[in-house]
Amino acid sequence: MANAPGLDGIAMLQLYTYYRSISTHRVRIALNHKGVNYESRYVDQDRGQHQDEKYLRLNPQGLVPALVLEDETVITQSFAILEYLEERYPDRPLLPADPTQRAQVRSFAQTIVADFTPLNIMRVFRYMRDSMELSFAQRRGWYEHWSHTGFAALESVLERDQSDTPYCYGQSPTLADVCLVPQVYNALKNNIDLSPYKRVRTVYRSCTALAAFQAAAPKAQSDALRQSL
Numbered sequence: 770m771a772n773a774p775g776l777d778g779i780a781m782l783q784l785y786t787y788y789r790s791i792s793t794h795r796v797r798i799a800l801n802h803k804g805v806n807y808e809s810r811y812v813d814q815d816r817g818q819h820q821d822e823k824y825l826r827l828n829p830q831g832l833v834p835a836l837v838l839e840d841e842t843v844i845t846q847s848f849a850i851l852e853y854l855e856e857r858y859p860d861r862p863l864l865p866a867d868p869t870q871r872a873q874v875r876s877f878a879q880t881i882v883a884d885f886t887p888l889n890i891m892r893v894f895r896y897m898r899d900s901m902e903l904s905f906a907q908r909r910g911w912y913e914h915w916s917h918t919g920f921a922a923l924e925s926v927l928e929r930d931q932s933d934t935p936y937c938y939g940q941s942p943t944l945a946d947v948c949l950v951p952q953v954y955n956a957l958k959n960n961i962d963l964s965p966y967k968r969v970r971t972v973y974r975s976c977t978a979l980a981a982f983q984a985a986a987p988k989a990q991s992d993a994l995r996q997s998l
């Protein structure tokens with residue numbers, strides 16, 4: 770893992786990232802969408818680098834992402850980072866102007882960030898395996914159950930709120946799409962059957978046709994490429 774920043778400020782934003790992290794994937798999409806230059810600092814979670822003392826000084830939770838600003842302020846929690854980017858770089862907005870629509874977008878995004886993703890991250894599965902001694906089939910059952918619970922709710926919300934738009938809320942991506950795409954990517958990678966979720970699949974197709982989303986995908990990250998060499 771790269772060193773924590775020094776004492777004299779840094780030249781550009783630094784994103785502490787791991788290619789497979791759903792939460793970091795969101796932040797990469799927003800940075801790309803807004804055309805913000807940033808430096809990636811790779812945290813190899815397979816080697817436990819997120820638990821290194823140096824990284825824990827940046828984020829005592831031992832989770833990615835962490836964004837370090839030019840004055841070395843550290844921001845953790847992907848949604849706080851997304852809101853920060855939206856406020857600092859208002860061009861190419863990821864929140865609608867209308868307050869009601871903004872609330873709908875935030876609500877959809879939080880359904881993923883607060884309720885869906887936390888059930889399906891590595892530390893949960895590690896605990897199930899190492900402390901609870903659950904079998905692979907039991908852990909897989911958990912993953913499938915909470916994936917379908919999550920996507921079924923998201924699909925119903927999209928049907929309720931919108932009729933037929935390429936993105937979750939309208940004709941351009943919002944934070945709803947930014948949060949949905951990484952969750953879908955993760956599900957596809959893990960062979961979850963998404964055929965029942967038509968709106969979710971439409972949105973995923975629209976988003977992944979965009980360069981900002983393509984460049985943020987796990988498979989396009991340098992740390993992923995390094996692993997496959």
Ligand SMILES: N[C@@H](CCC(=O)N[C@@H](CS)C(=O)NCC(=O)O)C(=O)O
Nearest residue numbers: 790791792832833846847890891892
């Ligand atoms: N609520 C946090 C969650 C961050 C999080 O769960 N990060 C995962 C990767 S997506 C992580 O670092 N996991 C390490 C582990 O599970 O040991 C956020 O949105 O930033």
